[in-house]
Amino acid sequence: MLEVPDSASAAAGAERVVRGACPHDCPDTCALRITVKDGIAIKVQGAAEHVTTHGALCTKVARYPERTYHAERVLHPLRRVGPKGEGRFERISWEDALAEIAQRLSAIAARDPQAIVPYSYAGTMGLVQGESIAARFFNRLGASLLDRTICASAGAEALGATLGAKVGMHTRFFAEAKLILIWGSNSIASNLHFWTFAQQAKRAGARLVCIDPRRTETADKCHEHLQLRPGSDGALALGVMQQLIVNDWLDHDYIARHVEQGPRGWDALREEALRWPPERVAEATGLAVEQIVRLAFDYGTTRPAAIRLNYGMQRVAGGGNAVRLIATLPALVGAWRERGGGMLLSSSGWFQPDKAALQRPELLAGRRPRTINMSTIGDDLLRETSPEFGPRIEALLVYNSNPVAVAPESPKVVQGFGREDLFTVVLEHFLTDTADHADIVLPATTQLEHLDIHTSYGHTDVLLNEPAIAPLGEALPNTEIFRRLAARMGFGEPCFADSDEQLARQAFGDCIDFEALRATGWVSLPIADAPFADGGFPTPDGRVRIDAPGHGLPRVVPNHESRESTPVLAARYPLAMISPPARNFLNSSFVNVRSLRDIEREPIVEIHPDDAAARGLQNGSTVRVFNDRGSYLCRAELSTRARPGVVNGLGIWWRKLGLEGTNVNEVTHQRLTDLGRAPCFYDVLVEVASA
Ligand SMILES: Nc1nc2c(c(=O)[nH]1)N[C@H]1C(S)=C(S)[C@@H](COP(=O)(O)OP(=O)(O)OC[C@H]3O[C@@H](n4cnc5c(=O)[nH]c(N)nc54)[C@H](O)[C@@H]3O)O[C@H]1N2
Ligand SMILES: Nc1nc2c(c(=O)[nH]1)N[C@H]1C(S)=C(S)[C@@H](COP(=O)(O)OP(=O)(O)OC[C@H]3O[C@@H](n4cnc5c(=O)[nH]c(N)nc54)[C@H](O)[C@@H]3O)O[C@H]1N2
Ligand SMILES: [Mo]
Numbered sequence: 129m130l131e132v133p134d135s136a137s138a139a140a141g142a143e144r145v146v147r148g149a150c151p152h153d154c155p156d157t158c159a160l161r162i163t164v165k166d167g168i169a170i171k172v173q174g175a176a177e178h179v180t181t182h183g184a185l186c187t188k189v190a191r192y193p194e195r196t197y198h199a200e201r202v203l204h205p206l207r208r209v210g211p212k213g214e215g216r217f218e219r220i221s222w223e224d225a226l227a228e229i230a231q232r233l234s235a236i237a238a239r240d241p242q243a244i245v246p247y248s249y250a251g252t253m254g255l256v257q258g259e260s261i262a263a264r265f266f267n268r269l270g271a272s273l274l275d276r277t278i279c280a281s282a283g284a285e286a287l288g289a290t291l292g293a294k295v296g297m298h299t300r301f302f303a304e305a306k307l308i309l310i311w312g313s314n315s316i317a318s319n320l321h322f323w324t325f326a327q328q329a330k331r332a333g334a335r336l337v338c339i340d341p342r343r344t345e346t347a348d349k350c351h352e353h354l355q356l357r358p359g360s361d362g363a364l365a366l367g368v369m370q371q372l373i374v375n376d377w378l379d380h381d382y383i384a385r386h387v388e389q390g391p392r393g394w395d396a397l398r399e400e401a402l403r404w405p406p407e408r409v410a411e412a413t414g415l416a417v418e419q420i421v422r423l424a425f426d427y428g429t430t431r432p433a434a435i436r437l438n439y440g441m442q443r444v445a446g447g448g449n450a451v452r453l454i455a456t457l458p459a460l461v462g463a464w465r466e467r468g469g470g471m472l473l474s475s476s477g478w479f480q481p482d483k484a485a486l487q488r489p490e491l492l493a494g495r496r497p498r499t500i501n502m503s504t505i506g507d508d509l510l511r512e513t514s515p516e517f518g519p520r521i522e523a524l525l526v527y528n529s530n531p532v533a534v535a536p537e538s539p540k541v542v543q544g545f546g547r548e549d550l551f552t553v554v555l556e557h558f559l560t561d562t563a564d565h566a567d568i569v570l571p572a573t574t575q576l577e578h579l580d581i582h583t584s585y586g587h588t589d590v591l592l593n594e595p596a597i598a599p600l601g602e603a604l605p606n607t608e609i610f611r612r613l614a615a616r617m618g619f620g621e622p623c624f625a626d627s628d629e630q631l632a633r634q635a636f637g638d639c640i641d642f643e644a645l646r647a648t649g650w651v652s653l654p655i656a657d658a659p660f661a662d663g664g665f666p667t668p669d670g671r672v673r674i675d676a677p678g679h680g681l682p683r684v685v686p687n688h689e690s691r692e693s694t695p696v697l698a699a700r701y702p703l704a705m706i707s708p709p710a711r712n713f714l715n716s717s718f719v720n721v722r723s724l725r726d727i728e729r730e731p732i733v734e735i736h737p738d739d740a741a742a743r744g745l746q747n748g749s750t751v752r753v754f755n756d757r758g759s760y761l762c763r764a765e766l767s768t769r770a771r772p773g774v775v776n777g778l779g780i781w782w783r784k785l786g787l788e789g790t791n792v793n794e795v796t797h798q799r800l801t802d803l804g805r806a807p808c809f810y811d812v813l814v815e816v817a818s819a
Pocket of ligand 1: 312442706
């Protein structure tokens with residue numbers, strides 16, 4: 129069932145190049161070329177012929193061999209011997225590991241399978257090593273379902289409510305725009321291959337505007353940086369609309385034909401926008417009136433105008449509504465008419481993988497298990513059995529995720545994972561903070577060692593990842609681990625015997641030519657250059673929706689924690705905090721790769737020199753960042769990268785590799801966004817003090 133690469137048969141000393149795909153949670157989904165010699169991957173490069181990859185990789189993935197052959201890879205099953213969290217394990221056989229897991233899960237399932245919870249996210253974005261056999265396993269078991277909200281669901285739901293799906297411009301045509309708004313995205317750090325096209329546009333005379341509370345490396349390279357207050361994007365979008373209306377920079381023809389009309393449509397939004405003159409918007413956003421007027425002028429008068437929206441701006445209470453407002457803008461000025469205009473938040477909705485074929489919901493056999501939101505795992509692990517909640521969580525199976533480091537409000541997450549009565553299994557490459565809390569750790573293969581098929585949320589190509597090397601040690605692909613577990617549990621359905629290649633073929637069935645995919649490594653979806661030039665949005669009536677059912681009109685929603693919404697709290701914790709990623713890490717992945725950690729050195733918080741002076745903080749000093757939920761230590765970097773009143777705690781460090789076994793999620797909370805039930809990582813108040 130396990131595909132073994134043909135490396136073994138290659139002549140000694142000969143080099144072979146294998147086609148791969150970057151598995152990481154990033155919009156770029158690069159096409160890889162892996163050079164293998166004597167069964168060892170010696171080099172990972174970007175495919176030169178792939179349009180968006182164009183032969184370049186980020187620093188992190190160029191180090192993929194260093195991560196794969198890392199001395200600390202987990203290479204055989206482990207059983208915990210010390211207290212939870214301490215990370216002491218003994219080696220056990222696969223036989224013993226599977227027997228123990230099957231016995232524990234069977235006992236719990238006999239009472240109520242919903243007490244078993246899967247926990248997974250995008251450690252790999254692959255359709256095969258993600259939710260295929262794993263989903264079949266949990267469906268057959270009748271385990272709780274998992275609401276996978278931790279990153280993008282506010283924006284995703286908002287885009288669905290407005291454009292009908294996660295669709296937008298082609299990344300490559302940003303090169304033809306004359307104005308690009310880079311909105312809530314640090315492209316150079318987290319969407320590098322888009323940045324190449326933005327630079328092409330810049331060289332051809334385009335104006336680049338960055339809208340971000342942090343002065344990022346991307347902001348440094350734009351013509352203008354609008355350093356707004358976190359969570360004020362909805363107000364800014366309404367301010368732009370107000371100016372478009374009063375100056376009549378609207379495309380009336382496009383609006384009449386392709387935007388929802390009537391009292392619950394454009395008329396209603398128009399009325400609301402007129403309540404947001406520049407002075408009011410300046411107050412809400414912290415920007416100058418002239419900046420707002422200039423932004424609207426540029427947007428209303430430049431063709432083509434493109435918006436690269438990204439998920440950084442939707443990690444706040446009103447993130448969903450802000451995305452709805454911004455996603456309406458391109459239609460108002462008719463930006464979609466040209467292929468270099470419009471917007472892109474995510475392209476993933478262009479792909480239609482056959483999820484039912486991969487996940488087999490029919491294995492639920494009529495059962496309707498409860499759903500656990502991954503973003504409130506801290507609270508949920510601490511809940512007792514109740515009629516509303518259902519059974520107390522008794523077992524967790526974690527794969528493709530490191531929740532102890534990445535989930536909000538880690539004091540509660542750690543307490544939950546520390547429960548002695550919780551049975552936890554973690555499939556991992558490394559002993560992460562989460563694996564340290566496992567009863568059993570199972571060694572998983574990396575992207576170089578297994579087969580997978582990938583979609584993207586930045587471009588529109590399907591990519592194949594062929595295994596380049598044999599699995600290291602006793603590591604197995606996630607699929608094979610769940611296959612063996614299913615067999616142990618006595619699940620005899622034939623679908624559990626599907627091989628990884630069969631799964632990869634099922635992902636798109638006849639909709640793509642698998643042999644063509646094999647031959648080149650990718651196939652492009654047939655999508656028009658300017659897909660909405662004449663409307664045709666994937667909404668029920670083909671128009672941009674204003675008043676989406678269940679959501680009402682889009683509006684400004686205040687942050688959960690701010691001067692205005694929680695003045696008493698703000699008096700004690702006056703600094704707003706955002707925690708975007710450090711450039712050389714990928715969420716919490718790569719933190720343990722020495723060469724990358726050496727670049728980042730230690731966890732830092734950027735603080736404006738005025739805020740630092742008010743607290744007597746020196747550049748480079750160790751400080752404590754805290755609020756009522758928790759506290760963590762880091763190094764203060766006095767910098768105008770931070771807006772006055774806002775601190776930037778760069779993430780996401782492994783707790784145990786940080787300064788005192790904690791990280792930035794000590795201070796985040798579990799309240800959710802307006803749409804999509806997502807976390808509000810960038811909607812937090814803290815105080816900073818010398819440690
Ligand atoms: N190097 C690197 N690349 C990555 C990742 C990584 O960890 N490291 N993570 C990957 C993943 S999982 C994702 S989801 C994407 C994330 O990439 P993005 O979608 O770009 O999101 P973030 O990096 O969270 O935030 C982007 C920018 O939004 C800004 N921001 C914060 N709050 C606000 C706000 O209220 N309004 C506005 N306008 N801007 C705000 C932040 O300061 C940051 O510079 O990147 C992927 N790529
Ligand atoms: N404070 C704060 N917190 C955040 C964010 C933030 O900006 N600020 N960002 C949030 C965002 S956008 C996201 S997407 C989440 C990310 O959260 P996660 O999806 O948990 O991402 P990672 O931290 O990269 O952890 C992924 C883990 O999967 C493992 N893995 C990779 N491939 C495989 C495989 O094939 N098999 C198995 N079994 N394991 C594998 C890796 O070794 C790694 O430990 O974090 C969120 N947390
Ligand atoms: Mo993410």
